[in-house]
Amino acid sequence: MRTLREIKKIYENKEANVKEVVESYLEKIKEWEPYINAFLHIPYEDIEKQVKELESKSPNLPLYGIPIAIKDNILTKNIKTTCASKILENFIPPYDATVVKRLKENGAIIIGKTNLDEFAMGSSCENSAFGPTKNPWDIERVPGGSSGGSAACVSAGEVPVSLGSDTGGSIRLPASFTGVIGLKPTYGLVSRFGLVAFASSLDQIGPFGRTVEDIAITLQIIAGHDPMDSTSSPYEIPNYLEGLGKSVKNWRVGIPKELWYKGVSEEVLKTLENSFDVFKEMGVTIEEISLPSLEYALPVYYIISTSEASSNLARYDGVKYGYRDFTAEDIISMYKQTRGKGFGSEVKRRIILGTYALSAGYYDAYYLKATKVRRLIRMEFEEAFKKVDIIASPTSPVLPFKLGERISDPLQMYLTDIMTIPVNLAGIPAISMPAGFYNNLPVGIQFMSSFFTEDKLLQFAYAYQQFVDFSKKYPTLPNKERV
Numbered sequence: 001m002r003t004l005r006e007i008k009k010i011y012e013n014k015e016a017n018v019k020e021v022v023e024s025y026l027e028k029i030k031e032w033e034p035y036i037n038a039f040l041h042i043p044y045e046d047i048e049k050q051v052k053e054l055e056s057k058s059p060n061l062p063l064y065g066i067p068i069a070i071k072d073n074i075l076t077k078n079i080k081t082t083c084a085s086k087i088l089e090n091f092i093p094p095y096d097a098t099v100v101k102r103l104k105e106n107g108a109i110i111i112g113k114t115n116l117d118e119f120a121m122g123s124s125c126e127n128s129a130f131g132p133t134k135n136p137w138d139i140e141r142v143p144g145g146s147s148g149g150s151a152a153c154v155s156a157g158e159v160p161v162s163l164g165s166d167t168g169g170s171i172r173l174p175a176s177f178t179g180v181i182g183l184k185p186t187y188g189l190v191s192r193f194g195l196v197a198f199a200s201s202l203d204q205i206g207p208f209g210r211t212v213e214d215i216a217i218t219l220q221i222i223a224g225h226d227p228m229d230s231t232s233s234p235y236e237i238p239n240y241l242e243g244l245g246k247s248v249k250n251w252r253v254g255i256p257k258e259l260w261y262k263g264v265s266e267e268v269l270k271t272l273e274n275s276f277d278v279f280k281e282m283g284v285t286i287e288e289i290s291l292p293s294l295e296y297a298l299p300v301y302y303i304i305s306t307s308e309a310s311s312n313l314a315r316y317d318g319v320k321y322g323y324r325d326f327t328a329e330d331i332i333s334m335y336k337q338t339r340g341k342g343f344g345s346e347v348k349r350r351i352i353l354g355t356y357a358l359s360a361g362y363y364d365a366y367y368l369k370a371t372k373v374r375r376l377i378r379m380e381f382e383e384a385f386k387k388v389d390i391i392a393s394p395t396s397p398v399l400p401f402k403l404g405e406r407i408s409d410p411l412q413m414y415l416t417d418i419m420t421i422p423v424n425l426a427g428i429p430a431i432s433m434p435a436g437f438y439n440n441l442p443v444g445i446q447f448m449s450s451f452f453t454e455d456k457l458l459q460f461a462y463a464y465q466q467f468v469d470f471s472k473k474y475p476t477l478p479n480k481e482r483v
């Protein structure tokens, strides 16, 4: 249970070799997995191969011998990638996603694939076809979703860092629920090549970790232009570590009145009160701002994301790859039965909603209109960032809830993302930082900044973490009787 810098020291001082360090994490995984189910697969043979391959590489690589967990909707060559769906249950990708390739080239060891809501659709990690992940702080509660596995494994200390994907909050919400840091980068900063598409205009890959420095180190490796992703930005990547530790005095922090108080539970508000004292100590100024179009963010998101999903998921037809129902008598019933049996109910709900929104006669009224409101939301953020450096909000309106509590009410589930969705619609970066605990349940605060200013965002988050640091606070292993 160490930071990347601490692991690097271990190698430098020859206190342990890569094999031993990786084994110590596999040991942790063995201890925690029966309780939390954060991983879908641990590729033991492949890990051994990776460790061997590293022997001939330079120990100066930035991620040399660092075990990293990858959300199971990010392709890993020769390692199963299921998207937590029955339809891809046995899918073994023939290539690595660009992010995975970059991690490996920089010395990282891919230690396992983490659980998620099927195709990243959900906020609790309960929509997985392979059973839910549980929150290490209370195994009767959800870890948040959709990247629940990637958050829970960092929270439990099974790995130092992991990757998730965020379409409407899927990195930040689980980071908040499990007491770790999660960053959603600017749209276009990190390549989406090899990320199984859910809603292509919103999806971004980002890191989970315990310290801002670990997040910065990981982002440095995965960010940057990729010709294989047509939406990847040619923006030149700054050094994300340079600003860490520099003062943020007199920075202006915007508090959008639409994201505080209304609809936020008392427990969350109470826990976040402390952050305002921290802001004072950091020497920043607080300004109330208004982003009135955020009122429409949730409906806009559920039109755009479901429309894109209905189109992206059309490829799972039982022909090209993945599950096929062989009992069908003709091709049309083969499509129907394959998709009927292969997809879970939330995925079906989204495909139906999206297909409806895109259908002839409705396209202008729903999809086109939603894209226009999306533009308004983006413009409001652009205006706000002329006045403030950072915008702060709760990451989630509620505490981590109990398994089963929201699953039968999709609207309640969707409302969990009310704070995080506007960020994806605008395309800006945002980070969720552990901000405190309420009855031993983690509460996160979200910081947002303008396009491609991850350097500033990390500088601010680092300054915040100097006052509110939970990086050494780990959940305790539940005793056996509680399972």
Ligand SMILES: NC(=O)C[C@H](N)C(=O)O
Pocket: 120, 121, 122, 123, 145, 146, 165, 166, 167, 168, 169, 170, 171, 198, 305, 417
């Ligand atoms: N993928 C995400 O960002 C999760 C979001 N809660 C959704 O269900 O769409």
